[in-house]
Amino acid sequence: MFNIFSPSKIFSITSRATKYVFAIFILIISVGLIEALFLSPKDYIQSDSVRIMYVHVPAAWISLGIFSLIALLSISILIFKNKTFSLIAKSLAPSGFIFSIIALVTGSIWGKPTWGTWWAWDARITSMLILGLFYLMYIVAWRVISPNNANKVTSIIAIIGVVNIPVIKFSVDWWSTLHQPSSINILSKSTIHHSMLVPLIIMTAAFALFSLLIFLMKYNTELIKIKNKGLDRL
Amino acid sequence: MYGKKVKLRIFFFSIIFLAILLTTFLILKSLEENVVYFISPSDVKVLPELSKKKIRIGGMVKKDSIETNAxxxxxxxxxxxxxxxxxxxxxxxxxxxxxxxxxxxxxxKDRNYFTAKKILAKHDENYMPPEVKKALESKK
Structure with a gap:
């Protein structure tokens, strides 16, 4: 039922797509950085440290998004035993992990001048750290567990970890946290000025493209590994 | 449309997933006291007993209430x-x-007096340029 996902067909596309994705990524990130660092205004209270947000928030969004995607793929891996999906999920993990680390580090750098502390064990920050640890577990499991069981074990890790995603999202609404609640709301009015929303959206697009790029590179490597083993199919 | 085995797996994994969800919910519920980062002044008034342990209290700094001395x-x-x-x-x-x-x-110290060892500023969810803030204030 998933014939369109056959590795050889995919490889012919993904191996060529990398350079185009790279070119678009460079374009978008240049525009995004110029917007974020120079054209967008200072904040009325945080002044220039608001610019950290243009890296912090997209990084957090992307890391949450990628983990949800991995979990979704993992469910179908366990139910349909689809092995192409496990390759896709495996290749998605590194960029998600990098972005969860970036979100934590930039948050810490922002927290010191704003809150007066590098770290707080509040619900948002702790649950984000747990996401980082789940990414780490997921990636390590692919490396250390024997290839026969790795796709099962990693899928289970992803499915357990995905429970944490809504906890991260709603932690600021459910409990009192040091972290501020969400400024961008779909159902109610957003509390971020549009001049700051524009660079945020461009940077999110740039980071998404970066994830796609890392994913394609990783995925191609995985496909080449399989080819080198002399297997026609997975 | 799916085989019997696939259907069985869907059923099995949904049960497992619901169990994980429920477990997480119960753990977080039972840890609620520790998950909240700070309590409000109103919470302090209704605390069953005043503990000697370090706690955090959060809220707004009242207008014209800041006094500094040496x-x-x-x-x-x-x-x-x-x-x-x-x-x-x-x-x-x-x-x-x-x-x-x-x-x-x-x-x-008591229900109305708190000795702080550390102060953290809490940022709210409002992001805007200084000019917009000024415009908002002049409208008031």
Whole structure:
């Protein structure tokens, strides 16, 4: 039922797509950085440290998004035993992990001048750290567990970890946290000025493209590994 | 449309997933006291007993309540229902200001007086350029 996902067909596309994705990524990130660092205004209270947000928030969004995607793929891996999906999920993990680390580090750098502390064990920050640890577990499991069981074990890790995603999202609404609640709301009015929303959206697009790029590179490597083993199919 | 085995797996994994969800919910529920980062002045008033342990109290810095002297800084944390007086000596974060969010970490002397050891400024969800802020204020 998933014939369109056959590795050889995919490889012919993904191996060529990398350079185009790279070119678009460079374009978008240049525009995004110029917007974020120079054209967008200072904040009325945080002044220039608001610019950290243009890296912090997209990084957090992307890391949450990628983990949800991995979990979704993992469910179908366990139910349909689809092995192409496990390759896709495996290749998605590194960029998600990098972005969860970036979100934590930039948050810490922002927290010191704003809150007066590098770290707080509040619900948002702790649950984000747990996401980082789940990414780490997921990636390590692919490396250390024997290839026969790795796709099962990693899928289970992803499915357990995905429970944490809504906890991260709603932690600021459910409990009192040091972290501020969400400024961008779909159902109610957003509390971020549009001049700051524009660079945020461009940077999110740039980071998404970066994830796609890392994913394609990783995925191609995985496909080449399989080819080198002399297997026609997975 | 799916085979019997696939259907069985769907059923099995949905049960497992619901179990994980329920477990997480119960764990978080039972840890609620520890998950909250700070309590409000109103919570302090209804605390069953005053513990000697370090706690955090959060709320807004009341308008015109900040007093500084050589030794310490005094201010009032309010949640617009009840309030608590806070004394603190040490350096305060830049964003600490009247009518802004604050989290104080320290010890309760009684239900109305708190000795802070650390002050954190809480940023709210509003992001806007200075000109917009000015325009908003002049409208008031």
């Amino acid at each position: 030794k310490e800084i005094l201010f009032i944390i309010t949640d617009y229902k009840s309030e608590i007086k806070v004394s603190f000596s040490g350096s305060i974060p830049n964003l600490f200001a009247e009518e802004k969010g604050v989290v104080a970490e320290g010890f309760l």
